[in-house]
Amino acid sequence: MIVLKDVKKVYDERIVLNIPHLVFDLTKRYALIGVNGSGKTTLLRILAGILKPDLGEVTSTSTNNMGYMPQSPYAFRFSVEKNVAIALDKEQVSKDQVLEALKAVGMDHLQHAYGNQLSGGETQRMALARMIVKPRNLLLLDEPTASADIRGTSQIEKALLKYADDNNCTLILSTHSPAQALRLVDEVLFLDEGRVIEQGPAEDVLHHPKHPVIQEFLDHWKI
């Protein structure tokens, strides 16, 4: 369980995250949805421990093995293989494991390419392989398919679901796609100007939102 209490993050005197109380139940999967600048990345960074909130606290139980994938993951100037292997301890590096993770995201053909020479979508897939190369019980993913094409997106989604099932891993991801949230998660948190304005089962929040802001947002959802 992860519990946030009175968490606030302020940049230049502007409150960009304001969460009086929020609980993540680690048996469920969550999606953060909200317009640009609504605070999704800030919330994920705080959950990952990358960013300290200015106020309040985050307490968590049984999240000892967490992985966090930033919105624009870094690709090192060495091979894709090695870029993935950095997630493993030096003693436990296994080529097969790395290759398997790359296969899962459709990147095995580029294992020897240079990380810094990949395309945006390829970089994101490589970063995802880095996440799933070893068992974890919590993955925080910031827009994991933002740069992927539609085929890549379904491949990544499939890999993520399989990984989460196999490893009993909780997912908390942000996404701009309501459809993706419906495919991947149990619960949706809708963020607006740093606040969670609605939280509940994905179907409810995305098909029958209570909040007018969400209704307005979803009016833009077209095929």
Place this chain on the structure above:
Amino acid sequence: MDGLIKAINLLFGENPELRQIIAVTLRMSLISTSISSLVGIPLGALIGSREFKGKHWVQRFTNTLMGVPPVVAGLAVFLMLSRSGPLGSLKLLYSVTAMVIAQVVLITPIMTGLTATIISIPAPRIRETAQGVGISTWRQMGLMIYECRSQLVSTVLVGFGRAIAEVGAVQIVGGNVQYKTRVMTTAIMMQTNMGKFHFAISLGIVLLVISFGINALVNYLESRGNA
């Protein structure tokens, strides 16, 4: 013109003093650059890779040291090593060791400052990604240094260029003793004063060739680093 021809003859001839001066210069510069790199690169990586209280002041201090005039650094080391100074009992004054010390004092802040600047550019993104997969702070720093390897090699060469071309500090603490602490720059100064231009010119040519070589290497590394 006559001086130039004499200088070239001297360069390709068998002048023991000339060779000795070049050897001392290279030895001094190599040792001081190595020490400065071993200290300055990790220190710079530490400063550039993290946010901490007082970072601003540390950077200011480093920048100030980077700009210390060589003669001032030379004077400080001279006072430390002189017979009545705190390290006087070591009897290091007018030795190559003293010159190395002075150069380390001069070059280490440069290596530190340049490294900090280089590392600070990719540091936030590397940190976020590396911390996200549970990589320790120390290994993160190693990754940052490795990631910036070609630029860091360039800074080592810049440091070496400084060391080999420096004159004020080594003159003060080395004393330009013949066959002992005379290096190319101090020899050029002295020979010029004495009117022995051909000797000065031939040393000047060697210095130019070395600087040119270093510059070419830096350019090559930078063009490769950007690819």
